[in-house]
Amino acid sequence: MSESQVQSEPVLRHRWKRLLASALSVGFSLILLECAVRLLWPDLPTSETGIVPHPIWHHWHRRDFCFTYHVPGEGIRQQVRFNEHGMRDASPRNIEKPPGIRRVAVLGDSFVEAMQVEEHEGICKRLEALLSHSQLAEVLNFGCSGFSTSLEYLIIREWVLQWKPDMVLCLHHFSDITEDWRFRSRAVCMSEDLQAVVPSGTGWGRCVRRVLDMFSAWRLLHRSLRSSRVASPASLKEGYDAIVHEPYNREDEEALAYSLNYVRLVDQELRHEGVPFLLVLIPLGPQVEPVPLDFARQVGLRYLADGCRLEHDGYQRAVTAYCHQHGIAVLDLLDGFRLANPTGSALLYLPRDQHWTAEGHALAARLIASRLKQGTLARAWIPSDPPPTRN
Numbered sequence: 001m002s003e004s005q006v007q008s009e010p011v012l013r014h015r016w017k018r019l020l021a022s023a024l025s026v027g028f029s030l031i032l033l034e035c036a037v038r039l040l041w042p043d044l045p046t047s048e049t050g051i052v053p054h055p056i057w058h059h060w061h062r063r064d065f066c067f068t069y070h071v072p073g074e075g076i077r078q079q080v081r082f083n084e085h086g087m088r089d090a091s092p093r094n095i096e097k098p099p100g101i102r103r104v105a106v107l108g109d110s111f112v113e114a115m116q117v118e119e120h121e122g123i124c125k126r127l128e129a130l131l132s133h134s135q136l137a138e139v140l141n142f143g144c145s146g147f148s149t150s151l152e153y154l155i156i157r158e159w160v161l162q163w164k165p166d167m168v169l170c171l172h173h174f175s176d177i178t179e180d181w182r183f184r185s186r187a188v189c190m191s192e193d194l195q196a197v198v199p200s201g202t203g204w205g206r207c208v209r210r211v212l213d214m215f216s217a218w219r220l221l222h223r224s225l226r227s228s229r230v231a232s233p234a235s236l237k238e239g240y241d242a243i244v245h246e247p248y249n250r251e252d253e254e255a256l257a258y259s260l261n262y263v264r265l266v267d268q269e270l271r272h273e274g275v276p277f278l279l280v281l282i283p284l285g286p287q288v289e290p291v292p293l294d295f296a297r298q299v300g301l302r303y304l305a306d307g308c309r310l311e312h313d314g315y316q317r318a319v320t321a322y323c324h325q326h327g328i329a330v331l332d333l334l335d336g337f338r339l340a341n342p343t344g345s346a347l348l349y350l351p352r353d354q355h356w357t358a359e360g361h362a363l364a365a366r367l368i369a370s371r372l373k374q375g376t377l378a379r380a381w382i383p384s385d386p387p388p389t390r391n
Contacts, residue, residue, distance in 0.1 A: 049115070050082055051145060053199030057154040058183065060144060061086035069115045074350045080115050088113050088122070088141045097138075097164050104131065104139045105160050107152045108171030111282055112143025114361060116350060121358040123171075126365035131372070140165070148179035149262040150187070151197055157269055168270055169368065171280045172263070174315045178240040180259035194262075232302050241301045243284070244312045260322045267328045276329070280368060281319055283334040285349040286310035288341060295352050309344055336367045 050067055054060040061082040069080045081090040097103050106112055106124050114122030124141040131137035142152075142160055152170055160168065188196040233239030235251035245252055263279060270277040285291065286305050293307030303310060316332050323330035340363050341347050348360035356364065 049145060050080065055198065056158055056196045057147075057151045058186065058197040058199055059146060061088070071116070071353060074116070074353045076116055076353075078118060081119070088115070088119065088124075088143065090119055093138075093140065095163055100136060102131070102135050102137045102166045103163065104128075104137060104167045104169060105142055105156075105163060105165040106139060106169045106171070107147070107156065107160070108143045108282075109147045109173050109176070110143070110145040111173060111356060112141060112171050113145055114141075114143070114356075115145075116353060116355045117358045117361060121361055123356075123361045123365050123368075126362050127368060130365055130369040143171070146179065148176040148183065149259055149266065150180045150183050150194065153262045153266050153269070154194065154197065156266055161269075161273055161275070165275055167276045167278070167372075168266075169278050169280060170263075170266065171282055171364075172319065173282045174243045174284060175240045177236050177243070177255050177259040178238075180262065181237045181255045184258065194265075241303055243315050244303050244310070246312060246314055248314065248318070256318055256322075260319065263319075263323070263328060264326050267326065278368075278371065279319075279323060279328055279330045280364075281316055281330065281332045281334070282364075283337050284310060284315070285354040287313065287334055288337045289344050289346055289349050289351075291351055291354070331368065331371045333364060333367055337363065 049069070050062045050065045051059050052062050063082060063086045064084050065082045065086075067080055068077060070077045080088065083089045083092055085093060085095075087093065104127070106127070110116075112123060114124070119125060122141070124139045124143075128137055128139035131139065140160075140163060142155060149170070149172065156168065183197045186197045186200055187194055188198060233242045235245075235249060236242045236255035237251050242252055248256065267277050267279075284303060286303060286308075287310045290296075290307055290309050291304050296304040296307040303312075305311075313334065316334055320330055320332055322328075337348060337360075348357060348363060349355065350357055
């Protein structure tokens with residue numbers, strides 16, 4: 001061993017001791033920070049929502065999974081279960097359709113997933129009960145947080161049709177337009193036909209995020225960054241707050257056209273299989289019930305209308321016009337929601353969460369069930385009913 005090697009050993013040991021001491025100091029500081037956050041903010045929202053990557057339609061629920069969904073600002077704390085297929089359904093479902101049952105597949109985002117209410121209070125269970133009055137019905141919940149029409153097109157084509165539904169309902173949310181444009185960068189196409197929307201991020205990245213979500217300090221920081229006031233986007237390509245543009249600019253129109261094209265593709269796919277389809281438009285919460293003024297100003301989004309009722313209905317007009325142009329059955333819930341709550345008091349929407357309350361889900365189910373008993377949809381759904389009379 002050389003003299004230089006002998007001299008370097010104490011230096012290396014000293015450096016390792018310094019590194020170890022620094023690591024222990026940082027670790028101890030983080031532990032103190034975590035303890036302080038848990039003492040000062042003991043009621044942070046849940047970080048686990050059971051969402052995992054999916055190789056075809058980007059993301060889906062964990063199968064056979066149960067967790068506590070907690071939103072302290074709205075007083076929500078309840079058990080959420082996903083069945084063996086990853087559906088928001090505590091009951092097992094057989095892909096083989098039982099004889100004598102009419103089966104409805106319902107797709108959409110977090111409004112259909114409905115984690116903000118008990119399972120029996122969600123739109124799928126409500127609709128199942130209403131439709132079973134005339135003929136035994138089974139309503140399947142294919143809703144998932146963050147879904148948009150391009151993902152719904154994929155899941156219908158690749159999976160939902162295997163369930164042999166007698167009807168498909170798709171609840172459309174205004175955020176679908178922006179989300180479809182964002183998913184565009186993850187789209188895998190073959191001859192312009194969408195094959196998949198692949199998950200974003202790497203496996204390691206998702207593992208790191210899952211570990212970080214275990215710490216309250218990280219969740220508090222993440223929530224603070226997400227809730228910080230941001231400038232309104234230039235177009236629907238950049239953010240859904242541009243939904244209130246009047247008129248829509250060229251980039252808005254491009255995003256609208258891209259997203260609504262998947263509504264047309266869904267309709268075409270289902271027509272080919274002989275399955276009736278209905279697109280249901282979810283009203284923006286402030287169109288029905290103004291949000292608290294302090295919340296509107298804190299968030300700073302224009303669609304919150306500074307605590308007043310949002311009168312802009314360009315979203316509904318654009319989507320309805322597209323559906324009429326292409327012969328797609330569409331139901332706009334806005335008028336029905338406004339008639340049910342003319343004073344605009346907090347009833348149908350959670351004031352800050354902006355999802356439906358149990359009353360909102362019940363109303364949406366009643367309006368949809370009523371629509372299914374009218375016109376051509378009635379003949380498809382209840383063939384034994386006489387055709388509707390005309391005034």
